[in-house]
Amino acid sequence: MALFLFPLHKSSLMQALQVTKITTTLQLEQAFLIRRTVFVEEQNCPPELELADEEESTHFLATIDHNPCGTCRWRKTDKGYKLERFAVLKEFRGKRVGQALLSAVLNDLPVDATYIYLNSQLDAVGLYTKFGFAFEGDQFEEAGIQHLKMVKKA
Numbered sequence: 257m258a259l260f261l262f263p264l265h266k267s268s269l270m271q272a273l274q275v276t277k278i279t280t281t282l283q284l285e286q287a288f289l290i291r292r293t294v295f296v297e298e299q300n301c302p303p304e305l306e307l308a309d310e311e312e313s314t315h316f317l318a319t320i321d322h323n324p325c326g327t328c329r330w331r332k333t334d335k336g337y338k339l340e341r342f343a344v345l346k347e348f349r350g351k352r353v354g355q356a357l358l359s360a361v362l363n364d365l366p367v368d369a370t371y372i373y374l375n376s377q378l379d380a381v382g383l384y385t386k387f388g389f390a391f392e393g394d395q396f397e398e399a400g401i402q403h404l405k406m407v408k409k410a
Contacts, residue, residue: 272322273353275360278315287317287327294343301399306341313340316360318353326353330361336371342380354383362387362408372408377401 278284288307295301309331318326325348330339339361344353365372375398376384381391389406396403 273318273320273351273356275316275318275356277360277364278317283317284315286324287315287329290324290327290345291341291343293345295341295399298346299399299401301401305399309340314364316357316364318344318357320348320351320353325351326357328357328361330365336373337365337369339372339374342374354380355386358383358387374406375403376406377403381406 276283278287291306292303295306296303313329313331315329316327317324324345326342326344328339328342330337332338339358342354342357344357362372373392374384374389376389378395381404384406388409390409391404392407393405396405
């Protein structure tokens, strides 16, 4: 089981932010609940689109003090390695959960992962650019939300 630890400061208390590669049914159910909350309930994405390509994906769960707070996944496609389904519960946003998830996923990809890409919602573009991703192509709509394709540059 891969475990990534990230220090998180809040006031004078130290909180433990962890990202774990999902290995249990319970962890996967927690990830799906986070995704349903963020994508289906908050962003009105169709539920049937939300649960595509699960079997071939490698999933991650972020927790703060053991409370599930974020999730994402990666999968190999015919184009390369696609990072997907980054979701952080509203009450945990702004606490570096997205950065921790992205860092963990990038560290988990196989050595031969030369083409790494994702479809970013417009409000998340800044996060991905900090990790070396650049825009490729035009803005497009996916599940009723505007996105940009982004590709990892050396």
